[in-house]
Amino acid sequence: QSALTxxxxxxxxxxxxxxxxxxxxxxxxxxxxxxxxxxxxxxxAPKLMIxxxxxxxxxxxxxxxxxxxxxxxxxxxxxxxxxxxxxxxxSSYTSSITxxxxxxxxxxx
Amino acid sequence: xxQLVESGGGLVQPGGSLRLxxxxxxxxxxxxxxxxxxxxxxxxxxxxxxxxxxxxxxYYLDSVKGRFTISRDNAKNSLYLEMNSLRAEDTAVYYCxxxxxxxxxxxxxxxxxxxxxxxxxxx
Numbered sequence: 748q749s750a751l752t753x754x755x756x757x758x759x760x761x762x763x764x765x766x767x768x769x770x771x772x773x774x775x776x777x778x779x780x781x782x783x784x785x786x787x788x789x790x791x792a793p794k795l796m797i798x799x800x801x802x803x804x805x806x807x808x809x810x811x812x813x814x815x816x817x818x819x820x821x822x823x824x825x826x827x828x829x830x831x832x833x834x835x836x837x838s839s840y841t842s843s844i845t846x847x848x849x850x851x852x853x854x855x856x
Numbered sequence: 857x858x859q860l861v862e863s864g865g866g867l868v869q870p871g872g873s874l875r876l877x878x879x880x881x882x883x884x885x886x887x888x889x890x891x892x893x894x895x896x897x898x899x900x901x902x903x904x905x906x907x908x909x910x911x912x913x914x915y916y917l918d919s920v921k922g923r924f925t926i927s928r929d930n931a932k933n934s935l936y937l938e939m940n941s942l943r944a945e946d947t948a949v950y951y952c953x954x955x956x957x958x959x960x961x962x963x964x965x966x967x968x969x970x971x972x973x974x975x976x977x978x979x
Binding site for chain 1: 891893899900901902903917951953956957960962963964965966967968969970971972
């Protein structure tokens with residue numbers, strides 16, 4: 748099964764907002780409201796940032812938000828901060844596996 | 857605090873074997889599905905295997921079926937991944953993670969992850 752499609756990189760300046768897309772099919776992103784987003788700093792463990800499309804775990808900043816339209820999910824980070832610079836991965840439930848995206852490198856200029 | 861600590865990685869020749877361990881603490885280990893996810897160098901994340909709370913159900917990525925075995929010891933709060941017939945394409949950092957809301961062997965999300973252990977398959 749092919750990975751979910753994410754842009755390889757996005758960038759923004761401090762204080763700005765950015766959006767990372769995650770495109771799948773009706774068999775994954777479009778078929779279920781179980782999209783998650785993970786943040787990974789270099790050499791560190793992934794951290795759950797968003798689950799079930801738009802829910803934030805306790806302790807995650809409300810600057811992070813998620814949404815979905817059709818087969819594409821999105822992660823928006825508002826009020827960009829230097830500490831947000833990291834790799835971001837989406838994932839989706841499917842009937843057979845948990846599928847991940849290829850990852851997006853966020854650069855804070 | 858929830859902690860997951862992997863160990864057992866290293867350099868192994870193609871065709872060789874390795875056993876990874878993950879020590880869990882800070883939560884009731886026996887109440888949760890557990891998972892192995894890997895990340896090849898410079899690549900994205902890839903789910904590898906899941907195991908149910910009591911070990912009665914196990915699920916694998918097609919490319920590792922028959923070569924990898926996931927297991928757990930709830931008395932020791934530990935998760936394991938036995939890897940045999942290793943191939944160059946198995947080279948990756950292997951993370952253990954706690955699964956949430958898993959049905960039919962598929963987890964909706966993974967809420968805690970370890971720091972990972974590197975497995976390198978090379979001659």
